[in-house]
Amino acid sequence: MKAVILIAGALLAGILLGAYAPITIPKEWSKYVAVAILAALDTGLGGVRSGLDERFDLAVFASGFTANSLLAAGLTLLGDKLGIDLYLAAIVVFGTRLFENLAKIRRLLLDRYWSA
Amino acid sequence: MKKGWELPVMSITVILGALLSTQFRSQAVFARQDLPSRRSEDLLQMLKQAESEKDALSREVTQLRELRRNPGQTDARQQQHAMPALEGPGIEVVLTDSEKPTGKGEDPNIAIVHNDDLLRLVNELRSAGAEAISINDQRMADSSEIACAGTTILVNKSRIAPPFTVRAIGGGEGLRSALGMRGGIIEYLRFYGIQVDVRVREQLTVPAYSGSAILRFARPARERS
Numbered sequence: 001m002k003a004v005i006l007i008a009g010a011l012l013a014g015i016l017l018g019a020y021a022p023i024t025i026p027k028e029w030s031k032y033v034a035v036a037i038l039a040a041l042d043t044g045l046g047g048v049r050s051g052l053d054e055r056f057d058l059a060v061f062a063s064g065f066t067a068n069s070l071l072a073a074g075l076t077l078l079g080d081k082l083g084i085d086l087y088l089a090a091i092v093v094f095g096t097r098l099f100e101n102l103a104k105i106r107r108l109l110l111d112r113y114w115s116a
Numbered sequence: 117m118k119k120g121w122e123l124p125v126m127s128i129t130v131i132l133g134a135l136l137s138t139q140f141r142s143q144a145v146f147a148r149q150d151l152p153s154r155r156s157e158d159l160l161q162m163l164k165q166a167e168s169e170k171d172a173l174s175r176e177v178t179q180l181r182e183l184r185r186n187p188g189q190t191d192a193r194q195q196q197h198a199m200p201a202l203e204g205p206g207i208e209v210v211l212t213d214s215e216k217p218t219g220k221g222e223d224p225n226i227a228i229v230h231n232d233d234l235l236r237l238v239n240e241l242r243s244a245g246a247e248a249i250s251i252n253d254q255r256m257a258d259s260s261e262i263a264c265a266g267t268t269i270l271v272n273k274s275r276i277a278p279p280f281t282v283r284a285i286g287g288g289e290g291l292r293s294a295l296g297m298r299g300g301i302i303e304y305l306r307f308y309g310i311q312v313d314v315r316v317r318e319q320l321t322v323p324a325y326s327g328s329a330i331l332r333f334a335r336p337a338r339e340r341s
Contacts, residue, residue: 003121003122006122006126007122007125007126007129010125010126010127010129010130010133011129011130011132011133012133013130013133014129014130014131014132014133014134014135014136014137015133015134015136015137016133016137017130017133017134017137018133018134018135018136018137018138018140018141019137019138019141021134021138023138024138024141024142024145025138025139025142026142027142027146030139030142030143030146033135033138033139033142034139036135037132037135037136037139040128040129040131040132040135041132043128044125044128044129044132047121047124047125047128048125050121051121051122051125056121058120058121058124061121061124061125062124065128
């Protein structure tokens with residue numbers, strides 16, 4: 001439970017940081033940021049899941065985040081050049097994985113704090 | 117490997133939160149920036165409505181002025197602008213912007229009818245003895261301006277747009293030859309590609325002056341005998 005609170009606190013800190021940082025994202029970049037948000041969300045939930053599963057591996061975590069972000073950004077760029085909304089592919093995949101990871105986390109937490 | 121999985125995940129979560137709120141703020145800014153485009157359409161609608169209202173009112177003013185003039189109780193101040201609709205023989209000149217595509221390096225400004233062009237035309241007509249002149253149904257009075265107003269031209273405080281129809285009552289052939297003389301106004305305008313259509317008419321009507329007739333500063337001078 002401590003881990004969940006810590007991570008929620010980190011999210012809040014990040015939100016405050018972004019809210020008060022003097023940065024605005026140019027309109028052309030908002031697609032990339034949207035994909036990056038999904039990649040970060042996916043990685044974060046994946047990390048929580050593997051952490052709760054006691055299978056967390058820093059190398060897998062870091063490389064997964066980097067590779068996923070780069071692929072998603074690359075797809076978005078390619079889509080922009082081709083005039084196809086390829087970034088939707090990344091969004092759909094990340095969205096699906098989001099729900100999968102969330103389901104696993106839910107089960108793990110239930111196993112740990114409810115059934116026991 | 118259980119040890120220390122929270123820290124990497126927390127760092128990613130901080131990034132996630134920062135991205136989220138920054139994106140959120142930026143999108144709100146875009147939403148505000150998009151607003152004026154929608155509002156400009158509303159303003160255009162309002163402008164159209166106001167203009168049609170204004171037209172109706174100015175027609176009413178002309179009618180009322182006519183009505184008031186007829187009983188015969190005109191004072192000198194009204195006489196100043198008493199310009200009823202007139203008819204007679206004359207000339208009709210239609211000016212249209214050039215349709216030739218502008219070539220490379222050419223100023224597109226030369227292809228459109230400017231207020232100077234209309235001013236010169238009206239002046240030429242007056243010099244040639246025109247007795248009453250109107251541009252797009254705006255009667256030329258002594259106080260009428262022909263001013264540049266962006267993409268339109270302002271006459272009697274009303275916006276007019278091409279094609280410009282100038283009607284002048286007077287000796288039709290005389291007026292036409294005055295405009296068409298070598299080096300004259302028509303040659304000048306056609307040189308710049310402006311389409312000039314001149315027609316001599318047996319009968320044409322120049323509308324009444326519909327602008328303001330109130331003199332705020334000028335008074336009839338006392339006659340010295």
